[in-house]
Amino acid sequence: WGAWAAEAAALAADSPRWPELWREARWAQRALFLGQLDDLGPLAFVKHAPSMFSHQLTQYYGSCAVPGGGIFVLDRPGASWAARELTA
Incomplete structure (x- = not known):
């Protein structure tokens, strides 16, 4: 989570990386709550x-x-x- 937070803090508001970063965080959250972690x-x-x-x-x-x-x-x-x- 820390790596995503650090990257998000460094990104510009209009960066094209935002959608991909959001998807990565959501998939990690899903994996956590589905018991895969x-x-x-x-x-x-x-x-x-x-x-x-x-x-x-x-x-x-x-x-x-x-x-x-x-x-x-x-x-x-x-x-x-x-x-x-x-x-x-």
């Missing part, structure tokens, strides 16, 4: 709680608080969907 190691992600409209006053009293969310880790991405919660 399962030797990647642990993968941390954030799970958001469902949101609802909340006014500042209701936030103060907590009447619109919704349970859920947290920070989780997939220990074996691509091999198992078992996740452990870090914020429990």
Whole structure:
């Protein structure tokens, strides 16, 4: 990812390399989420709680608080969907 970020930072806005760079990054992302990079190691992600409209006053009293969310880790991405919660 660092190589793509460095190259993107050096490219001019009208460079013809942008479409190819975008495709390379998208294919790497697809490979990651399809499990083709399962030797990647642990993968941390954030799970958001469902949101609802909340006014500042209701936030103060907590009447619109919704349970859920947290920070989780997939220990074996691509091999198992078992996740452990870090914020429990």
